[in-house]
Amino acid sequence: MIGAPEGALGLATGNGWMNSEIFPKVLEHIIKHVRPTKERQIILIMDAHCSHLSVIARKMAKANFIHLIILPPHTSNKTQPLDRTVFGLFKTFFNTAANGFMLQNPGKGITIYDMALLMSDAWTKAATPMNIMSGFRASGIWPLDPHVFDDTDFLPSAVTDRPQPVDKDLTSSQNQPGPS
Template identity: 40%
Template sequence: MVLAVSAIGNSVPPVFLFPRVFCKDHFIINGPPGCIETSYPSGWITSESFLKFIKHFHGHVRSTKGNPCLLVLDNHESHLSIGVLNYFCKENVIVMLSFPPHTSHRLQPLDRSVCGPFKEFYFASVDDWMINNPGKTVTIYDIPGIVKMALPRAIKSTNIISEFQVTGKRHTTEKCLLMMTSCPAQSRIER
Protein backbone atom coordinates (compact mmCIF):
# COMPACT_ATOMS: atom_id res chain seq x y z
CA MET A 1 0.00 0.00 0.00
CA VAL A 2 1.23 3.48 -0.82
CA LEU A 3 -0.13 6.50 1.02
CA ALA A 4 0.75 10.21 1.20
CA VAL A 5 -0.04 12.65 3.98
CA SER A 6 0.61 16.35 4.38
CA ALA A 7 2.27 18.24 7.20
CA ILE A 8 -1.10 19.82 8.03
CA GLY A 9 -2.70 16.41 8.53
CA ASN A 10 -4.47 15.71 5.22
CA SER A 11 -4.02 12.48 3.27
CA VAL A 12 -4.34 11.10 -0.25
CA PRO A 13 -6.35 7.86 -0.62
CA PRO A 14 -4.07 4.82 -0.76
CA VAL A 15 -2.85 2.85 -3.75
CA PHE A 16 -2.97 -0.91 -3.18
CA LEU A 17 -0.18 -3.04 -4.69
CA PHE A 18 -1.35 -6.57 -5.43
CA PRO A 19 1.00 -9.51 -6.09
CA ARG A 20 -0.65 -10.34 -9.42
CA VAL A 21 0.18 -10.08 -13.11
CA PHE A 22 -3.10 -8.32 -13.85
CA CYS A 23 -5.20 -6.14 -11.61
CA LYS A 24 -8.99 -5.92 -11.64
CA ASP A 25 -11.23 -3.16 -10.31
CA HIS A 26 -13.09 -5.58 -8.04
CA PHE A 27 -9.91 -6.06 -5.97
CA ILE A 28 -10.64 -2.75 -4.18
CA ILE A 29 -14.43 -2.75 -4.25
CA ASN A 30 -14.64 -2.54 -0.43
CA GLY A 31 -11.57 -0.34 -0.03
CA PRO A 32 -11.26 3.20 1.32
CA PRO A 33 -13.01 5.90 -0.75
CA GLY A 34 -10.86 7.10 -3.63
CA CYS A 35 -8.32 4.27 -3.42
CA ILE A 36 -6.89 2.71 -6.58
CA GLU A 37 -5.06 -0.51 -7.35
CA THR A 38 -2.02 -1.66 -9.27
CA SER A 39 -0.17 -4.94 -9.49
CA TYR A 40 3.20 -6.55 -10.02
CA PRO A 41 3.92 -10.29 -9.62
CA SER A 42 6.18 -9.79 -6.59
CA GLY A 43 3.84 -7.27 -4.93
CA TRP A 44 6.65 -4.72 -4.64
CA ILE A 45 6.48 -1.19 -6.02
CA THR A 46 8.01 -0.65 -9.45
CA SER A 47 8.60 2.41 -11.63
CA GLU A 48 5.32 1.71 -13.43
CA SER A 49 3.31 1.37 -10.24
CA PHE A 50 4.98 4.47 -8.78
CA LEU A 51 3.97 6.40 -11.92
CA LYS A 52 0.39 5.28 -11.30
CA PHE A 53 0.69 6.47 -7.69
CA ILE A 54 2.16 9.85 -8.70
CA LYS A 55 -0.67 10.43 -11.19
CA HIS A 56 -3.19 9.54 -8.47
CA PHE A 57 -1.32 11.83 -6.07
CA HIS A 58 -1.39 14.72 -8.57
CA GLY A 59 -5.11 14.22 -9.08
CA HIS A 60 -5.60 15.02 -5.40
CA VAL A 61 -3.03 17.77 -4.81
CA ARG A 62 -3.46 19.46 -8.22
CA SER A 63 -0.07 21.19 -8.24
CA THR A 64 0.55 23.99 -10.77
CA LYS A 65 3.38 26.37 -11.61
CA GLY A 66 1.86 28.90 -9.23
CA ASN A 67 1.24 26.27 -6.57
CA PRO A 68 3.99 23.61 -6.72
CA CYS A 69 4.07 20.52 -4.53
CA LEU A 70 6.96 19.05 -2.57
CA LEU A 71 6.90 15.26 -2.26
CA VAL A 72 9.37 13.93 0.30
CA LEU A 73 10.09 10.22 0.02
CA ASP A 74 12.59 7.49 0.67
CA ASN A 75 15.39 6.59 -1.70
CA HIS A 76 13.76 3.57 -3.38
CA GLU A 77 14.86 2.93 -6.97
CA SER A 78 11.26 2.90 -8.26
CA HIS A 79 11.00 6.64 -7.49
CA LEU A 80 13.91 7.51 -9.75
CA SER A 81 12.64 6.60 -13.21
CA ILE A 82 13.02 9.02 -16.10
CA GLY A 83 9.31 8.75 -16.93
CA VAL A 84 8.28 9.84 -13.46
CA LEU A 85 10.88 12.55 -12.97
CA ASN A 86 11.19 14.17 -16.39
CA TYR A 87 7.83 13.63 -17.96
CA PHE A 88 5.29 13.66 -15.19
CA CYS A 89 6.74 15.48 -12.18
CA LYS A 90 8.46 18.19 -14.19
CA GLU A 91 5.34 18.90 -16.27
CA ASN A 92 3.07 18.88 -13.20
CA VAL A 93 5.36 20.83 -10.86
CA ILE A 94 5.87 18.08 -8.30
CA VAL A 95 9.27 18.55 -6.69
CA MET A 96 10.59 15.28 -5.34
CA LEU A 97 13.00 15.33 -2.41
CA SER A 98 14.54 12.02 -1.49
CA PHE A 99 16.01 11.06 1.89
CA PRO A 100 19.69 10.09 1.71
CA PRO A 101 20.24 6.31 1.90
CA HIS A 102 19.91 4.76 5.37
CA THR A 103 18.36 7.87 6.97
CA SER A 104 14.62 7.37 6.60
CA HIS A 105 14.42 5.80 10.08
CA ARG A 106 15.49 9.18 11.50
CA LEU A 107 13.80 11.51 9.03
CA GLN A 108 10.57 9.66 8.25
CA PRO A 109 7.83 11.12 10.47
CA LEU A 110 5.26 8.54 9.42
CA ASP A 111 6.95 5.55 11.00
CA ARG A 112 5.67 6.35 14.49
CA SER A 113 2.64 8.51 13.78
CA VAL A 114 0.96 6.48 11.03
CA CYS A 115 2.68 3.14 10.40
CA GLY A 116 2.80 2.04 14.04
CA PRO A 117 -0.83 2.86 14.83
CA PHE A 118 -1.92 1.54 11.42
CA LYS A 119 -0.40 -1.88 12.13
CA GLU A 120 -2.16 -2.09 15.47
CA PHE A 121 -5.53 -0.99 14.04
CA TYR A 122 -5.05 -3.26 11.03
CA PHE A 123 -4.41 -6.30 13.24
CA ALA A 124 -7.46 -5.44 15.35
CA SER A 125 -9.57 -5.09 12.17
CA VAL A 126 -8.31 -8.47 10.92
CA ASP A 127 -9.28 -10.01 14.26
CA ASP A 128 -12.75 -8.44 13.98
CA TRP A 129 -13.06 -9.71 10.39
CA MET A 130 -12.15 -13.23 11.49
CA ILE A 131 -14.72 -13.14 14.33
CA ASN A 132 -17.41 -11.96 11.88
CA ASN A 133 -16.39 -14.53 9.23
CA PRO A 134 -15.75 -17.77 11.17
CA GLY A 135 -14.01 -20.51 9.26
CA LYS A 136 -12.92 -18.19 6.44
CA THR A 137 -9.39 -17.17 5.57
CA VAL A 138 -8.42 -13.56 4.91
CA THR A 139 -7.47 -13.19 1.24
CA ILE A 140 -5.87 -10.30 -0.62
CA TYR A 141 -9.35 -9.34 -1.79
CA ASP A 142 -10.40 -8.74 1.82
CA ILE A 143 -7.44 -6.48 2.64
CA PRO A 144 -8.83 -3.22 1.15
CA GLY A 145 -12.00 -3.60 3.24
CA ILE A 146 -9.96 -4.27 6.35
CA VAL A 147 -7.74 -1.29 5.58
CA LYS A 148 -10.88 0.82 5.15
CA MET A 149 -11.71 0.10 8.79
CA ALA A 150 -8.17 0.63 10.16
CA LEU A 151 -6.83 3.56 8.14
CA PRO A 152 -9.10 6.37 9.41
CA ARG A 153 -8.14 5.47 12.96
CA ALA A 154 -4.41 5.62 12.10
CA ILE A 155 -4.24 8.77 9.98
CA LYS A 156 -5.48 11.22 12.57
CA SER A 157 -4.51 14.82 11.79
CA THR A 158 -3.17 15.38 15.29
CA ASN A 159 -0.80 12.38 15.04
CA ILE A 160 0.51 13.41 11.65
CA ILE A 161 1.07 17.07 12.57
CA SER A 162 2.81 16.27 15.85
CA GLU A 163 5.13 13.79 14.17
CA PHE A 164 6.16 16.30 11.51
CA GLN A 165 7.03 18.68 14.36
CA VAL A 166 9.04 16.01 16.23
CA THR A 167 11.21 15.38 13.17
CA GLY A 168 11.75 19.11 12.68
CA LYS A 169 9.59 19.45 9.59
CA ARG A 170 7.26 22.27 10.61
CA HIS A 171 5.73 22.98 7.23
CA THR A 172 2.57 25.02 7.25
CA THR A 173 1.64 24.44 3.64
CA GLU A 174 -0.84 21.83 2.47
CA LYS A 175 1.37 21.17 -0.54
CA CYS A 176 4.23 19.61 1.43
CA LEU A 177 3.48 15.91 1.45
CA LEU A 178 5.29 12.79 2.46
CA MET A 179 4.96 9.32 1.02
CA MET A 180 4.73 6.15 3.03
CA THR A 181 4.71 2.51 2.01
CA SER A 182 3.35 -0.39 4.03
CA CYS A 183 2.45 -4.00 3.35
CA PRO A 184 -0.39 -5.03 5.67
CA ALA A 185 -0.76 -8.53 4.21
CA GLN A 186 2.84 -9.46 4.93
CA SER A 187 2.65 -7.87 8.37
CA ARG A 188 -0.31 -10.09 9.24
CA ILE A 189 1.34 -13.27 8.03
CA GLU A 190 4.51 -12.57 10.05
CA ARG A 191 2.56 -11.78 13.23
Protein backbone atom coordinates (compact mmCIF):
# COMPACT_ATOMS: atom_id res chain seq x y z
CA MET A 1 0.00 0.00 0.00
CA ILE A 2 2.87 2.33 -0.84
CA GLY A 3 1.53 5.85 -1.27
CA ALA A 4 -1.89 5.12 0.24
CA PRO A 5 -3.42 7.67 2.60
CA GLU A 6 -2.75 6.99 6.26
CA GLY A 7 -5.34 4.58 7.65
CA ALA A 8 -6.38 3.27 4.21
CA LEU A 9 -7.58 -0.32 4.01
CA GLY A 10 -6.34 -2.52 1.18
CA LEU A 11 -8.33 -5.63 0.37
CA ALA A 12 -8.24 -7.86 -2.70
CA THR A 13 -9.94 -10.97 -3.95
CA GLY A 14 -8.88 -13.39 -6.66
CA ASN A 15 -11.52 -12.15 -9.07
CA GLY A 16 -11.45 -8.48 -8.05
CA TRP A 17 -15.05 -8.46 -6.80
CA MET A 18 -16.31 -7.73 -3.30
CA ASN A 19 -17.50 -10.83 -1.47
CA SER A 20 -19.26 -11.67 1.78
CA GLU A 21 -15.96 -12.72 3.39
CA ILE A 22 -14.23 -9.34 3.01
CA PHE A 23 -17.22 -7.00 3.32
CA PRO A 24 -17.30 -7.42 7.14
CA LYS A 25 -13.66 -6.19 7.11
CA VAL A 26 -14.90 -3.06 5.35
CA LEU A 27 -17.51 -2.62 8.08
CA GLU A 28 -14.82 -3.12 10.77
CA HIS A 29 -12.76 -0.39 9.10
CA ILE A 30 -15.74 1.98 9.06
CA ILE A 31 -16.52 1.23 12.70
CA LYS A 32 -12.87 1.79 13.71
CA HIS A 33 -12.62 5.18 12.02
CA VAL A 34 -16.16 6.58 12.34
CA ARG A 35 -16.97 5.06 15.76
CA PRO A 36 -20.77 5.15 15.48
CA THR A 37 -22.72 5.11 18.73
CA LYS A 38 -26.37 5.04 19.73
CA GLU A 39 -26.21 8.84 19.92
CA ARG A 40 -24.25 9.18 16.65
CA GLN A 41 -25.63 6.55 14.30
CA ILE A 42 -24.61 6.44 10.65
CA ILE A 43 -26.17 5.49 7.32
CA LEU A 44 -24.28 3.39 4.79
CA ILE A 45 -25.68 3.64 1.26
CA MET A 46 -24.77 0.76 -1.05
CA ASP A 47 -25.92 -1.36 -3.94
CA ALA A 48 -27.74 -4.68 -3.61
CA HIS A 49 -24.68 -6.87 -4.30
CA CYS A 50 -25.08 -10.16 -2.43
CA SER A 51 -21.84 -9.53 -0.49
CA HIS A 52 -23.56 -6.63 1.29
CA LEU A 53 -26.57 -8.69 2.31
CA SER A 54 -24.97 -11.48 4.34
CA VAL A 55 -26.40 -12.16 7.78
CA ILE A 56 -22.98 -11.52 9.34
CA ALA A 57 -22.72 -8.07 7.72
CA ARG A 58 -26.28 -7.13 8.63
CA LYS A 59 -25.84 -8.20 12.27
CA MET A 60 -22.51 -6.36 12.49
CA ALA A 61 -24.07 -3.20 11.11
CA LYS A 62 -27.04 -3.35 13.46
CA ALA A 63 -24.87 -4.02 16.51
CA ASN A 64 -22.73 -0.99 15.65
CA PHE A 65 -25.48 1.54 14.90
CA ILE A 66 -25.01 1.46 11.12
CA HIS A 67 -28.22 1.71 9.10
CA LEU A 68 -27.87 -0.01 5.73
CA ILE A 69 -29.67 1.62 2.83
CA ILE A 70 -29.79 -0.75 -0.14
CA LEU A 71 -30.33 0.90 -3.51
CA PRO A 72 -32.55 -0.75 -6.12
CA PRO A 73 -30.53 -2.99 -8.47
CA HIS A 74 -29.33 -1.48 -11.75
CA THR A 75 -30.07 2.08 -10.64
CA SER A 76 -26.88 3.13 -8.85
CA ASN A 77 -25.87 5.28 -11.83
CA LYS A 78 -28.70 7.60 -10.73
CA THR A 79 -29.27 6.82 -7.04
CA GLN A 80 -25.72 6.39 -5.68
CA PRO A 81 -24.31 9.82 -4.81
CA LEU A 82 -20.68 9.00 -5.62
CA ASP A 83 -21.64 7.42 -8.95
CA ARG A 84 -23.25 10.73 -9.88
CA THR A 85 -20.36 13.09 -9.17
CA VAL A 86 -17.16 11.44 -7.91
CA PHE A 87 -16.41 8.14 -9.65
CA GLY A 88 -16.33 9.57 -13.19
CA LEU A 89 -13.82 12.22 -12.12
CA PHE A 90 -11.87 9.60 -10.18
CA LYS A 91 -11.58 7.46 -13.32
CA THR A 92 -10.36 10.46 -15.33
CA PHE A 93 -7.75 11.42 -12.70
CA PHE A 94 -6.64 7.79 -12.28
CA ASN A 95 -6.21 7.36 -16.04
CA THR A 96 -4.09 10.51 -16.13
CA ALA A 97 -1.92 9.20 -13.28
CA ALA A 98 -1.61 5.77 -14.94
CA ASN A 99 -0.59 7.36 -18.25
CA GLY A 100 2.02 9.45 -16.42
CA PHE A 101 3.34 6.35 -14.66
CA MET A 102 3.74 4.51 -17.95
CA LEU A 103 5.52 7.48 -19.55
CA GLN A 104 7.92 7.69 -16.59
CA ASN A 105 8.46 3.90 -16.51
CA PRO A 106 8.69 2.71 -20.14
CA GLY A 107 8.21 -1.03 -20.48
CA LYS A 108 7.04 -1.47 -16.86
CA GLY A 109 3.45 -2.54 -16.37
CA ILE A 110 1.26 -1.25 -13.58
CA THR A 111 0.90 -3.89 -10.87
CA ILE A 112 -1.35 -4.19 -7.84
CA TYR A 113 1.55 -2.77 -5.81
CA ASP A 114 1.41 0.50 -7.78
CA MET A 115 -2.33 0.99 -7.41
CA ALA A 116 -2.43 2.70 -3.98
CA LEU A 117 -0.08 5.46 -5.10
CA LEU A 118 -1.91 6.02 -8.40
CA MET A 119 -5.34 5.92 -6.79
CA SER A 120 -4.50 8.11 -3.80
CA ASP A 121 -3.88 11.29 -5.76
CA ALA A 122 -6.84 10.63 -8.08
CA TRP A 123 -9.16 10.07 -5.11
CA THR A 124 -7.99 13.23 -3.34
CA LYS A 125 -8.77 15.27 -6.46
CA ALA A 126 -12.16 13.65 -7.17
CA ALA A 127 -13.64 13.15 -3.70
CA THR A 128 -13.84 16.79 -2.66
CA PRO A 129 -16.51 17.85 -0.18
CA MET A 130 -18.18 19.91 -2.93
CA ASN A 131 -18.32 16.93 -5.32
CA ILE A 132 -19.66 14.64 -2.61
CA MET A 133 -22.38 17.12 -1.54
CA SER A 134 -23.30 17.60 -5.19
CA GLY A 135 -23.82 13.83 -5.51
CA PHE A 136 -26.20 13.74 -2.57
CA ARG A 137 -28.15 16.64 -4.09
CA ALA A 138 -28.23 15.04 -7.58
CA SER A 139 -29.51 11.75 -6.17
CA GLY A 140 -32.21 13.48 -4.10
CA ILE A 141 -30.85 12.24 -0.77
CA TRP A 142 -29.85 15.61 0.75
CA PRO A 143 -31.64 17.86 0.70
CA LEU A 144 -34.40 15.30 0.36
CA ASP A 145 -36.09 15.55 -3.02
CA PRO A 146 -38.62 12.73 -3.53
CA HIS A 147 -39.39 14.05 -7.02
CA VAL A 148 -35.85 13.81 -8.43
CA PHE A 149 -36.80 10.51 -10.15
CA ASP A 150 -39.94 9.18 -11.74
CA ASP A 151 -41.08 5.55 -12.00
CA THR A 152 -39.32 5.01 -15.34
CA ASP A 153 -35.95 5.63 -13.66
CA PHE A 154 -36.44 2.44 -11.67
CA LEU A 155 -37.60 0.17 -14.50
CA PRO A 156 -34.13 -1.43 -14.89
CA SER A 157 -34.41 -2.81 -11.34
CA ALA A 158 -37.59 -4.72 -12.18
CA VAL A 159 -35.64 -7.40 -14.08
CA THR A 160 -34.03 -8.58 -10.86
CA ASP A 161 -36.87 -8.08 -8.40
CA ARG A 162 -36.47 -10.46 -5.50
CA PRO A 163 -38.03 -10.65 -2.08
CA GLN A 164 -36.40 -8.67 0.71
CA PRO A 165 -34.22 -10.98 2.86
CA VAL A 166 -35.67 -11.64 6.30
CA ASP A 167 -33.61 -12.51 9.36
CA LYS A 168 -35.63 -13.22 12.49
CA ASP A 169 -32.71 -12.17 14.71
CA LEU A 170 -32.71 -8.72 13.10
CA THR A 171 -36.46 -8.21 13.04
CA SER A 172 -37.79 -6.55 16.17
CA SER A 173 -40.98 -7.82 17.71
CA GLN A 174 -42.48 -4.37 17.07
CA ASN A 175 -42.42 -5.05 13.35
CA GLN A 176 -44.06 -8.44 13.65
CA PRO A 177 -47.81 -8.81 13.23
CA GLY A 178 -49.53 -9.26 16.56
CA PRO A 179 -51.93 -12.06 17.48
CA SER A 180 -55.29 -11.97 15.72
